[in-house]
Amino acid sequence: MQMPxxxxxxxxxxxxxGSTASVSSxxxxxxxxxPTDSLLEVSxxxxxxxxxxxxxxxxxxxxxxxxxxxxxxxxxxRVLVAVEQGxxxxxxxxxxxxxxxxxxxxxGLPGRVVVEKGTMESDRSEKLAAPNEVIxxxxxxxxxxxxxxxxxxxxxxxxxxxKTPVTTVKVTEQQYWDDQNKxxxxxxxxxxxxxxxxxxxxxxxxxxxxxMLGPKVPDQQVRTDEFQYGAFExxxxxxxxxxxxxxxxxxxxxxxxxxxHPHVDFxxxxxxxxxxxxxxxxxxxxxxxxxxxxxxxxxxxxxRIRAAYGLPSGTFSVLAGDCCLxxxxxxxxxxxxxxxxxxxxxxxxxYYENAQHDMGKTYASMA
Numbered sequence: 001m002q003m004p005x006x007x008x009x010x011x012x013x014x015x016x017x018g019s020t021a022s023v024s025s026x027x028x029x030x031x032x033x034x035p036t037d038s039l040l041e042v043s044x045x046x047x048x049x050x051x052x053x054x055x056x057x058x059x060x061x062x063x064x065x066x067x068x069x070x071x072x073x074x075x076x077x078r079v080l081v082a083v084e085q086g087x088x089x090x091x092x093x094x095x096x097x098x099x100x101x102x103x104x105x106x107x108g109l110p111g112r113v114v115v116e117k118g119t120m121e122s123d124r125s126e127k128l129a130a131p132n133e134v135i136x137x138x139x140x141x142x143x144x145x146x147x148x149x150x151x152x153x154x155x156x157x158x159x160x161x162x163k164t165p166v167t168t169v170k171v172t173e174q175q176y177w178d179d180q181n182k183x184x185x186x187x188x189x190x191x192x193x194x195x196x197x198x199x200x201x202x203x204x205x206x207x208x209x210x211x212m213l214g215p216k217v218p219d220q221q222v223r224t225d226e227f228q229y230g231a232f233e234x235x236x237x238x239x240x241x242x243x244x245x246x247x248x249x250x251x252x253x254x255x256x257x258x259x260x261h262p263h264v265d266f267x268x269x270x271x272x273x274x275x276x277x278x279x280x281x282x283x284x285x286x287x288x289x290x291x292x293x294x295x296x297x298x299x300x301x302x303x304r305i306r307a308a309y310g311l312p313s314g315t316f317s318v319l320a321g322d323c324c325l326x327x328x329x330x331x332x333x334x335x336x337x338x339x340x341x342x343x344x345x346x347x348x349x350x351y352y353e354n355a356q357h358d359m360g361k362t363y364a365s366m367a
Contacts, residue, residue, distance in 0.1 A: 191281040198277045201250045214239040229339040231332040247335040252276040258337045263308045263346040266301045
């Protein structure tokens with residue numbers, strides 16, 4: 001009884017397996033898909049992805065190498081530019097040395113030199129012992145130079161390269177003093193030319209120039225505490241262009257005119273012009289020793305103007321202010337004093353008239 005049931009179960013199982021296989025084969029045919037082919041395609045796609053990643057990594061490595069080479073080329077380019085600049089600088093130094101050597105040859109002195117003052121006896125002995133001896137030095141000590149342009153080129157060359165060896169050439173005592181005497185004579189000639197020019201301008205100022213001035217200041221507006229016009233006051237420059245021009249271009253001519261004004265009478269025109277121009281011009285050969293004397297003269301004249309117009313004078317603050325003004329801006333001080341004497345009438349008696357009146361009283365008492 002159990003055998004037919006077993007056979008029935010086996011038959012059903014076989015039928016089910018066959019139907020399942022037929023369905024799967026049918027679906028595979030309908031979709032045209034081969035199971036073996038699908039596995040090969042998947043494996044092929046995985047291989048292409050690996051190749052793509054390897055190619056990208058290779059390209060990235062090549063880009064890094066290219067960037068490194070670019071940086072190296074930029075560094076080499078900067079080095080080449082620096083080398084070229086150094087070569088140009090070296091060529092300029094060589095050219096400057098050649099020019100200095102040519103100039104030294106023209107003056108009879110060999111090459112780039114550092115000149116030191118010596119004696120004729122020591123010079124002769126050195127020439128006999130070693131006529132072509134060259135003493136290298138790393139520092140330049142100069143007491144005397146044959147000409148200014150050569151000296152400038154030598155200083156420029158030494159500053160550019162302090163380690164450059166320098167040739168020392170000694171100059172005789174006679175040559176040294178001859179050069180100093182020549183410089184002194186040149187300065188004296190310049191001083192004489194300046195003095196002659198000032199006197200010619202003074203003659204033109206007195207004989208040919210007509211003063212163009214504005215109206216006088218009314219008595220009600222005259223100040224007694226300080227100068228009528230400020231030292232830096234420029235409100236009336238149009239009317240006072242002659243005063244401003246003379247104070248700027250020929251200051252001592254304008255100062256002498258102010259100092260010789262009847263109400264001031266500090267100095268006559270020509271002595272005042274000669275003293276101030278001479279003290280100013282000789283400051284170059286006296287190493288500035290005449291400048292304090294000149295300052296003393298002009299400040300005393302300013303005190304005389306203050307006394308003539310009843311202004312404060314003689315105190316420490318007044319003297320210090322006048323000295324500072326003359327030191328800082330002498331042209332402004334000259335213009336201020338000129339405006340005072342030209343536009344303001346003094347209420348006091350003129351100095352020379354007061355002196356004559358006192359002298360007349362003295363003579364009357366003596367009689």
